[in-house]
Amino acid sequence: MQKISIPDNVQKxxxxxxxxxxGKIPVIIDRARDNFTVFETAAILLYLEQHYxxxxxxxxxxxxxxxxxxxxxxxxxxxxxxLGPMQGQAFHYWNAAPVEVPYAKKRYSDExxxxxxxxxxxxxxxxxxxxxxxxxxxxxxMNAQPWIFSHKGVGIExxxxxxxxxxxxxxxxxxxxxxxxxxxx
Numbered sequence: 580m581q582k583i584s585i586p587d588n589v590q591k592x593x594x595x596x597x598x599x600x601x602g603k604i605p606v607i608i609d610r611a612r613d614n615f616t617v618f619e620t621a622a623i624l625l626y627l628e629q630h631y632x633x634x635x636x637x638x639x640x641x642x643x644x645x646x647x648x649x650x651x652x653x654x655x656x657x658x659x660x661x662l663g664p665m666q667g668q669a670f671h672y673w674n675a676a677p678v679e680v681p682y683a684k685k686r687y688s689d690e691x692x693x694x695x696x697x698x699x700x701x702x703x704x705x706x707x708x709x710x711x712x713x714x715x716x717x718x719x720x721m722n723a724q725p726w727i728f729s730h731k732g733v734g735i736e737x738x739x740x741x742x743x744x745x746x747x748x749x750x751x752x753x754x755x756x757x758x759x760x761x762x763x764x
Contacts, residue, residue: 580763583595583604585604590602590603590604598616598618599616599618601618601619603618603619605618605620605623606618607623607626607627609626609630612630619659620659620663620722621655621656621658621659621722624655624718624721624722625655625718627718628718637716637717637718637721638651638717638718639651639709639710639715639717644711647709647710647711647715650708650709650710650719651708651709651710651717651718651719652719653709654701654708654709654719654722654723655718655719655722657697658719658722658723658726659722661694662691662694662698662723662726663726665687665690665691665694666687666691666694666726666729666733668683668687669684669687669688669690669691669733669734670729670732670733671687672684672687673688673732673733673734674732684734687733688733688734688735691733691735692735692740695727695730695735695738695740695741695744696741698723698727698741698743698744698747699741699742699743699744700743702743702744702746702747703743706747706750707719707720707747707751708720708723708747716751716754720747720751721757724748724751724752724757727744727748728748728752728761
């Protein structure tokens with residue numbers, strides 16, 4: 580593992596751009612598969628699921644469980660196309676913009692809160708985003724949870740307005756693998 584210093588623009592250096600032409604984190608290199616490189620969080624999760632989750636501990640069989648698999652994909656792409664970009668923009672305007680832009684802060688914070696509301700609805704009678712019954716912890720949860728982790732960075736001091744989301748966030752955050760992952764930070 581190599582830490583990337585975003586303030587130093589390490590992700591824009593030529594050696595990194597060879598791995599990810601978009602110059603963003605994360606990137607993985609699969610040493611077991613001829614140093615195959617994968618970038619973009621959702622693509623990484625799907626790649627790892629395809630090649631290393633044969634027991635489907637964190638996913639669903641697309642043939643045997645097509646609806647659950649589709650639900651998982653929908654929530655992965657929802658987070659990748661909505662939650663991540665909107666909260667990412669909110670984080671930028673709250674923490675990194677060189678000048679105060681009140682309209683942008685409000686616009687992206689409001690959209691982040693709206694998206695939290697979508698999660699609140701989804702989790703009203705579920706424990707996890709995808710899967711049968713109350714759901715099963717999957718890569719859909721892994722994809723969305725880190726965005727909620729940084730809620731304070733976008734001016735959302737508490738998740739109390741979204742009790743279902745808060746319960747899900749706390750449940751996922753207590754998983755040993757999630758705890759281990761955050762120690763890397």
